[in-house]
Amino acid sequence: MKTTSFRRVYVWELPVRLFHWINALCITVLCITGYLIANPPAILSAAEASNSFWFGTNRFIHFATAYVFLFNLVFRFYWSFVGNKYANWRNFFSFNRRFFRRIARVLKLDILLLDGQADAAVGHNALAGLSYFVLFLASLVMIFTGFGMYADMSTWWLPQLFAWVPGAAGGDYLLREIHHATMWLIIVFVLIHLYLVFFHDRRDGLGETSSMISGYKFVEEEAFPEARQKKLEQTNAD
Amino acid sequence: MEPTTTQRPTYYEELRRKGYSRRDFMKFCTMIAAYMGLEASGTAQVANALMQHPRVPVIWLHFQECTCCSESFIRSSHPMVADIILDKISLDYTETLMAASGHQAEAAMRKTMEEHDGEYVLCVEGSVPVYEDGVYCCIGGRSAIDILEETAAGAKAVIGWGSCACNGCIQAAKPNPTGATPIHQLIKGKPLIKVPGCPPIGEVMAGVLVHLVTFGRIPELDRIGRPKAFYSxxxxxxxxxxxxxxxxxxxxxxxxxxxxxxxxxxxxxxxxxxxxxxxxxxxxxxxxxxxxxxxxxxxxxxxxxxxxxxxxxxxxIPTFPGFGIESNADTVGKVAAGATAVGLAIHATAATLRGKKKGAQMETEGQANAAELD
CATH class of the missing domain: 4.10.480.10 (Cytochrome-c3 hydrogenase, C-terminal domain)
Known part of the structure; x- marks a missing residue:
C-alpha cells in the first residue's frame, strides 16, 4: 500500500522555543498570582501579622514574573527581525489580501471543518499568526496597565517609564479593571491555543505539539520542490 | 518708603493684632512646614515669608458644591490656619464667610480684581455646569462659567479645592445632567493646582496656600496637577x-x-x-x-x-459595564471561558466525526507500517 514519507523541517529555533515556554510559564504564574491578588482567599488565622507575609510574597512573585514576562517579550520582538522566516514579524503582522485569503482558508478548513484546498503553512497558519498578534497586543495592555500601577512603588527608571499611565487613564481604578479583564482575554486565548494544538496534532499527525519542544515539524515529501519536479517529469514521460 | 499704614499688613502683623504671641506663630510655622514636607530649615523660611510678605489677596468662589471644603479648611488642626487665611485677613471674597452680602459683596470682589490684577489667588470650590449656557449655577444673576472666566483672567494662580473643582465629583457622575465640568477644562494658560478630595484635608489646603505665600510659586505638582507633597x-x-x-x-x-x-x-x-x-x-x-x-x-x-x-x-472588583449589576470582570471572564470550552468541545466532536475517513486511512497506514517493523 502507498505510504506517505515525511521530511523533518527545523521550524522553531531554540530562542523561539525558549521564549514560548518562558512566556507560557510567566502567563500561568501571573494569572494565578494575579487572580489571588484580586480575590484573596479568606484565611482564618490566629497568627500575628508580623509572622505572616504570604500575600506580600504572592505580590512579589507577580511583580518579579512581570519583569521576566516583559524582557521575554522584548526579546521575542527583537527575534522577529533576526530569526528565521517562521519567527519573522510578517507571520503576525502583514495585513494584505493574501493574508486574509489564507485566514479565510484556515477558517473554512480548520474551524468550520469544510473540505477544500489544504493550507500549506509550515510555521504558523495565518489565523494563528493573527491570534498571536492579538496576544501581543493583550500583553502590551498588561505591561502598560501593570507597570503603570507598579511605577509608584518603584524608584527604578524602567517602571518609571510607565508612570504616566494612571494619569492618562484617569486613575488607578480603571487600570485595575482593564488589567483584570485582559487577564480573562488571555485565559480564553490559552484555552483555544491549547485545544487547536491538540486538534492539529491529532488530525494531521505532523508533530504539532512536540515541535515546540524539538523544533521540528514533519512535512510531506511531496511538498518539496524536487519531489514536485520529479512528479512533473513522470507525468510528462507518461 | 511709604508709611506702613497704607501698605497691606503682613501675615505676622495681622496675627499679632489678633492677639497671637510670637510663640504661637512659630509653632504654626513649624507645624505647617512639617505638613508641607519641608526640612527643618523650612520653618524659618515659612516664618520669614509670613513676616515679610503682605497678605496675598484671595478670591474664593463657590459653584456646584456642598461647602465641605470650606468646612474642612476652617477645622484644620491649628486655629491660626483658619485665622491667617480666612478670618478677614486674606479673603476678599467668599460667599460662605464674608460679612458683606449682595451688591456690597460683588463690589468687594470687583475692587480686589481691579486693585490686585495679576496678584490675587483664585480659589475655586465646586464644579461649573456648562449645559444650557450654564443656567444651573448662577450667582448675582451671572452664570458660574461667566464669573470663573472673568476672575481667572486676572489671577496669579488658580487653586481647585476639592473633587468638584478637580474632577466634577458627584454632580459629574453619570448622567451628569447639568454638564458639571472640572475647572481645569475651562481655565487655560494659568498655573492651576488641583487639591482633590471630598473634602480635601484642611492641613493640606493650608499647606498649599502657605507654600504659595512662602515661596511665591506653586508647589511641585504631579502629572495630573496635584501637589506632590500630599498626593504622591x-x-x-x-x-x-x-x-x-x-x-x-x-x-x-x-x-x-x-x-x-x-x-x-x-x-x-x-x-x-x-x-x-x-x-x-x-x-x-x-x-x-x-x-x-x-x-x-x-x-x-x-x-x-x-x-x-x-x-x-x-x-x-468593579461591575463590568454592560453586563448587569451583579456581574464583575470575573463573572464575565468565567462565562467567556466556559462558553469557549463548550465551543471547543463541540468543535472536537465535529472534528472527530468529520475526520473519521481520513483518520481510518491514517490508522491503516500506521498499522501497516508498524507491522513491517516486526
Missing amino acids: KRVHDSCYRRPYYDAGLFVESFDDENAQKGYCLYKVGCKGPTTYNACGVTKWNNGTSYPIQSGHGCIGCSEANFWDNGASFYTR
Missing part, C-alpha cells in the same frame, strides 16, 4: 493596616472577628489601593483618625470618577 502616595501604601494586607489577613464582612481585630479592609471594598491622598499620614480632625482607622474602607473620594468607578463602595 496611595492611601494603601501609607496605611497602618498594610501589614495585614501583606499577611493576607482580611476583613470578610463588617461584623466578623477580623473586623474587630482591625484587619485590612481590601475585600470589603476599600479603595485605598487606587487612591492618592495624604489621609494615612496627615489624618483628619487634628490627626485623630481617618476612615480606615475608623473601620470603614476608603471610598476613593480624591480620585476622578469615584462615584462611577464600580457599583459599590463595598465591593473590590
Whole structure:
C-alpha cells in the first residue's frame, strides 16, 4: 500500500522555543498570582501579622514574573527581525489580501471543518499568526496597565517609564479593571491555543505539539520542490 | 518708603493684632512646614515669608458644591490656619464667610480684581455646569462659567479645592445632567493646582496656600496637577493596616472577628489601593483618625470618577459595564471561558466525526507500517 514519507523541517529555533515556554510559564504564574491578588482567599488565622507575609510574597512573585514576562517579550520582538522566516514579524503582522485569503482558508478548513484546498503553512497558519498578534497586543495592555500601577512603588527608571499611565487613564481604578479583564482575554486565548494544538496534532499527525519542544515539524515529501519536479517529469514521460 | 499704614499688613502683623504671641506663630510655622514636607530649615523660611510678605489677596468662589471644603479648611488642626487665611485677613471674597452680602459683596470682589490684577489667588470650590449656557449655577444673576472666566483672567494662580473643582465629583457622575465640568477644562494658560478630595484635608489646603505665600510659586505638582507633597502616595501604601494586607489577613464582612481585630479592609471594598491622598499620614480632625482607622474602607473620594468607578463602595472588583449589576470582570471572564470550552468541545466532536475517513486511512497506514517493523 502507498505510504506517505515525511521530511523533518527545523521550524522553531531554540530562542523561539525558549521564549514560548518562558512566556507560557510567566502567563500561568501571573494569572494565578494575579487572580489571588484580586480575590484573596479568606484565611482564618490566629497568627500575628508580623509572622505572616504570604500575600506580600504572592505580590512579589507577580511583580518579579512581570519583569521576566516583559524582557521575554522584548526579546521575542527583537527575534522577529533576526530569526528565521517562521519567527519573522510578517507571520503576525502583514495585513494584505493574501493574508486574509489564507485566514479565510484556515477558517473554512480548520474551524468550520469544510473540505477544500489544504493550507500549506509550515510555521504558523495565518489565523494563528493573527491570534498571536492579538496576544501581543493583550500583553502590551498588561505591561502598560501593570507597570503603570507598579511605577509608584518603584524608584527604578524602567517602571518609571510607565508612570504616566494612571494619569492618562484617569486613575488607578480603571487600570485595575482593564488589567483584570485582559487577564480573562488571555485565559480564553490559552484555552483555544491549547485545544487547536491538540486538534492539529491529532488530525494531521505532523508533530504539532512536540515541535515546540524539538523544533521540528514533519512535512510531506511531496511538498518539496524536487519531489514536485520529479512528479512533473513522470507525468510528462507518461 | 511709604508709611506702613497704607501698605497691606503682613501675615505676622495681622496675627499679632489678633492677639497671637510670637510663640504661637512659630509653632504654626513649624507645624505647617512639617505638613508641607519641608526640612527643618523650612520653618524659618515659612516664618520669614509670613513676616515679610503682605497678605496675598484671595478670591474664593463657590459653584456646584456642598461647602465641605470650606468646612474642612476652617477645622484644620491649628486655629491660626483658619485665622491667617480666612478670618478677614486674606479673603476678599467668599460667599460662605464674608460679612458683606449682595451688591456690597460683588463690589468687594470687583475692587480686589481691579486693585490686585495679576496678584490675587483664585480659589475655586465646586464644579461649573456648562449645559444650557450654564443656567444651573448662577450667582448675582451671572452664570458660574461667566464669573470663573472673568476672575481667572486676572489671577496669579488658580487653586481647585476639592473633587468638584478637580474632577466634577458627584454632580459629574453619570448622567451628569447639568454638564458639571472640572475647572481645569475651562481655565487655560494659568498655573492651576488641583487639591482633590471630598473634602480635601484642611492641613493640606493650608499647606498649599502657605507654600504659595512662602515661596511665591506653586508647589511641585504631579502629572495630573496635584501637589506632590500630599498626593504622591496611595492611601494603601501609607496605611497602618498594610501589614495585614501583606499577611493576607482580611476583613470578610463588617461584623466578623477580623473586623474587630482591625484587619485590612481590601475585600470589603476599600479603595485605598487606587487612591492618592495624604489621609494615612496627615489624618483628619487634628490627626485623630481617618476612615480606615475608623473601620470603614476608603471610598476613593480624591480620585476622578469615584462615584462611577464600580457599583459599590463595598465591593473590590468593579461591575463590568454592560453586563448587569451583579456581574464583575470575573463573572464575565468565567462565562467567556466556559462558553469557549463548550465551543471547543463541540468543535472536537465535529472534528472527530468529520475526520473519521481520513483518520481510518491514517490508522491503516500506521498499522501497516508498524507491522513491517516486526
